[in-house]
Amino acid sequence: MEHKQEYPLYRPAKVIDVADEDETGKIQVRIIPELKEVPDDLLPWASPRKQSTTGISEEIGRHNVPDQDSVVIVVIYNESWSTIDYLEDGMSISEIYPYAKGIEDLGNIEEKEDFEYPQPRFERTKDGVVKAHDTEQGQLGLYHPSGLYVWINPAGELFVRKFTRVLVSGENVEFEMNDEDGLVRIKTETVEVEADTYQVNDGSDSVVLFSPLEEIIEKLLEHTHTAPSGPTSPAHESNQTPLSTLKPNLRDMESKTITSD
Numbered sequence: 001m002e003h004k005q006e007y008p009l010y011r012p013a014k015v016i017d018v019a020d021e022d023e024t025g026k027i028q029v030r031i032i033p034e035l036k037e038v039p040d041d042l043l044p045w046a047s048p049r050k051q052s053t054t055g056i057s058e059e060i061g062r063h064n065v066p067d068q069d070s071v072v073i074v075v076i077y078n079e080s081w082s083t084i085d086y087l088e089d090g091m092s093i094s095e096i097y098p099y100a101k102g103i104e105d106l107g108n109i110e111e112k113e114d115f116e117y118p119q120p121r122f123e124r125t126k127d128g129v130v131k132a133h134d135t136e137q138g139q140l141g142l143y144h145p146s147g148l149y150v151w152i153n154p155a156g157e158l159f160v161r162k163f164t165r166v167l168v169s170g171e172n173v174e175f176e177m178n179d180e181d182g183l184v185r186i187k188t189e190t191v192e193v194e195a196d197t198y199q200v201n202d203g204s205d206s207v208v209l210f211s212p213l214e215e216i217i218e219k220l221l222e223h224t225h226t227a228p229s230g231p232t233s234p235a236h237e238s239n240q241t242p243l244s245t246l247k248p249n250l251r252d253m254e255s256k257t258i259t260s261d
Contacts (some may be wrong), residue, residue, distance in 0.1 A: 009076040023099040061097030065118035100104035
């Protein structure tokens, strides 16, 4: 008595092609063992298996196409093998988020390299946040519906754009950037800056260090000149501030110390 095959069937399959013209997450698969010797151009295409009725959501979901040459589990639903799904990590995908919508969400990221389907893999949650990872080019990041995004490009450069406020704090240090107020604030005991040149206002002004000014005052205080009656000290009128008082006054004006090698 001939045994009748029961469906659905679960089989391992090798991913042959991921270039789905519809960009809906379909993959071409070689199902083992039945299609082991079948030419590539005759192999079937499998869709991601969905848990929901429609499987497509305009609000939430994932786009996570397996890599070419990887192995997946497929589900064959009928004897004609006309309907085949594949499982993501051995499980059904709760919702499929349209690839075109995901690319639209990520369109405001200026530093990204152009994507090539099926990259990037992404997930969109109900609050509108999109997490994306282009595993071919090595770029990834997070996009928030407010317009804020954090992105790492293929060169490993990190970009944080369109933020309102950034606050980084520890036990003894606090760093804040507030875009609305145009404020950068550092709260700590000591700030050390190592640089050959200090510039402000696009280089139109410079930071003045106290140590060189002290040296200049020291030399002025030591300076003497020759007069007919002999060497004299630096002269100053009675209504002028004596040079000897400028040195301590410098430290009175100083609020913080800039240290540099």
